[in-house]
Amino acid sequence: MTAIEVQGLTKLYGRTEALRGIDLAVPEGCLFGLLGPNGAGKTTLIKALVGALRPSGGSVRVLGLDPLRQRRQLRQQIGYMPQSPALYEDLSARGNIAFFGGAHMSHGLDKRVEEVLELTDLTGRADDPVHTLSGGMKNRVSLAAALVHSPRVLFLDEPTAGVDPHLRARFWELFRRLTSEGTTVLISTHLMDEAMLCDRLAILLQGKVIADAPPRQLVEHGRAHLRVREQGRTHEVLIGGTPEDLAEALRPYGLRPSVEAVSVSPASLEEVILSLWQEVAQ
Amino acid sequence: MRRTSLVARRVLAQLAHDRRLLGLSIIAPLVIVYFLKLFFDTMPPGFDVARYAVPIAAFLVHFLAFLLSAIVLVQERTAGTMERMFINGYQRHEIIGGYLLGYLGLATLQAVAALSEALLLFGLSYSAGTLLVLFVVIWLLAIASVMLGIFISTFARHEGQVFPFVPMIIVPSAFLSGLLVDPDRLPAWADWLGRAFPLRYANKVIQEMILPGGSLGDVWLNFLVLVLYIFALLGLAARAMREVE
Numbered sequence: 001m002t003a004i005e006v007q008g009l010t011k012l013y014g015r016t017e018a019l020r021g022i023d024l025a026v027p028e029g030c031l032f033g034l035l036g037p038n039g040a041g042k043t044t045l046i047k048a049l050v051g052a053l054r055p056s057g058g059s060v061r062v063l064g065l066d067p068l069r070q071r072r073q074l075r076q077q078i079g080y081m082p083q084s085p086a087l088y089e090d091l092s093a094r095g096n097i098a099f100f101g102g103a104h105m106s107h108g109l110d111k112r113v114e115e116v117l118e119l120t121d122l123t124g125r126a127d128d129p130v131h132t133l134s135g136g137m138k139n140r141v142s143l144a145a146a147l148v149h150s151p152r153v154l155f156l157d158e159p160t161a162g163v164d165p166h167l168r169a170r171f172w173e174l175f176r177r178l179t180s181e182g183t184t185v186l187i188s189t190h191l192m193d194e195a196m197l198c199d200r201l202a203i204l205l206q207g208k209v210i211a212d213a214p215p216r217q218l219v220e221h222g223r224a225h226l227r228v229r230e231q232g233r234t235h236e237v238l239i240g241g242t243p244e245d246l247a248e249a250l251r252p253y254g255l256r257p258s259v260e261a262v263s264v265s266p267a268s269l270e271e272v273i274l275s276l277w278q279e280v281a282q
Numbered sequence: 283m284r285r286t287s288l289v290a291r292r293v294l295a296q297l298a299h300d301r302r303l304l305g306l307s308i309i310a311p312l313v314i315v316y317f318l319k320l321f322f323d324t325m326p327p328g329f330d331v332a333r334y335a336v337p338i339a340a341f342l343v344h345f346l347a348f349l350l351s352a353i354v355l356v357q358e359r360t361a362g363t364m365e366r367m368f369i370n371g372y373q374r375h376e377i378i379g380g381y382l383l384g385y386l387g388l389a390t391l392q393a394v395a396a397l398s399e400a401l402l403l404f405g406l407s408y409s410a411g412t413l414l415v416l417f418v419v420i421w422l423l424a425i426a427s428v429m430l431g432i433f434i435s436t437f438a439r440h441e442g443q444v445f446p447f448v449p450m451i452i453v454p455s456a457f458l459s460g461l462l463v464d465p466d467r468l469p470a471w472a473d474w475l476g477r478a479f480p481l482r483y484a485n486k487v488i489q490e491m492i493l494p495g496g497s498l499g500d501v502w503l504n505f506l507v508l509v510l511y512i513f514a515l516l517g518l519a520a521r522a523m524r525e526v527e
Binding site for chain 1: 371
């Protein structure tokens with residue numbers, strides 16, 4: 001089933017076109033990424049999906065419901081984490097989560113608040129006022145507030161902006177866990193390495209989707225430069241982006257015919273830093 | 283109703299945590315009433331202190347309740363918590379109702395504190411019935427002020443944009459509502475303009491009640507208008523509060 005369906009979505013702010021005919025289909029249980037630079041229209045699109053913004057044209061359906069006309073029904077089933085934490089600074093983490101969760105449920109709320117506090121590793125600071133928490137902790141409170149009512153679709157607007165690599169890795173573990181349990185997660189980011197972790201990726205630029213595919217497929221569409229140094233001389237050729245293309249390109253240099261594909265995955269800077277931290281911690 | 287009470291409890295919890303705001307909103311009217319006493323002490327003998335003391339205390343409650351509620355509501359919008367409340371399923375009437383209930387507690391404290399100090403400092407003494415009416419009318423004025431603050435907050439994009447409404451609404455109401463001069467002595471158009479401000483109706487009740495032999499029966503219509511004013515502002519605030527951009 002399709003969790004989110006968008007057709008020809010446009011949004012005008014005066015004469016500025018923030019969204020210029022967006023088409024998207026997000027299957028249920030998918031970890032769907034929106035990748036784009038600042039100002040590409042990611043936040044505008046998410047706001048239209050959660051019913052916080054009236055589109056100028058096109059149609060939107062989330063879980064088969066119109067986010068504006070059927071917002072009361074829809075809002076029980078979606079969770080939203082805005083770009084800024086949007087929390088009450090004088091209240092505790094627990095107070096904030098209970099307040100936002102209280103809009104959806106009364107029975108079992110306390111138990112559920114404890115569960116999401118534990119899930120986001122906030123139990124130790126649950127009763128501290130939000131203004132005493134670090135930026136990363138506020139993000140965790142904000143995520144917990146979006147999760148507390150166990151939504152079927154979760155909208156996350158740049159949830160890892162300003163978050164350290166360790167916490168970011170934990171956030172992504174959690175997103176993956178949620179999708180494995182059937183939650184649809186739509187996440188916006190401008191970080192390429194994060195985008196690679198999604199099941200499917202839409203690339204937004206100037207209010208338009210310029211590509212929509214699994215990230216691996218998008219990478220494979222690209223061309224790669226192969227440089228081979230042999231006896232002091234460097235040969236450079238432009239090859240396709242797939243492991244099979246690489247194997248083919250290496251055959252003239254003696255790669256056995258039985259080798260079908262070759263790929264190299266150098267560690268990202270984030271992985272290097274994480275492994276260093278782990279080494280120090282041990 | 284459950285969600286309205288959740289908003290009200292959250293507003294009260296925030297007020298309880300924000301001791302500075304709480305302290306200021308109670309202490310500020312007390313300090314100003316004291317300055318008023320110093321000012322009136324310089325007046326020549328025979329000056330009618332009673333004519334001004336309680337009405338000005340009521341005006342202070344009106345001004346502070348308006349300003350506080352308008353600023354806090356604008357903060358909700360700029361911080362994104364208003365949008366988050368809507369997306370989580372809170373509805374406009376629940377948010378406004380919750381704020382109203384939350385601020386009623388503060389308005390009650392302000393009304394009691396300002397009225398008690400004015401009576402004490404100026405040595406005024408009224409019957410229990412008159413005191414009750416004075417308290418209720420100041421309390422109703424505070425509710426109208428909270429509603430006015432919520433309504434005005436919908437026109438401001440940030441806290442700073444609330445302040446131009448002070449000279450546009452609050453200051454004219456001091457001159458045109460009978461607080462300083464009898465509205466009958468104003469030009470007809472100014473008299474009519476003054477009827478747009480809730481302070482006008484509260485002041486009329488107060489002026490009548492502090493007169494020897496003053497009776498609520500003569501000003502009950504003003505009482506009613508003040509209550510209707512609250513409902514009208516409630517409707518306007520609910521209409522003006524935008525759930526969708």
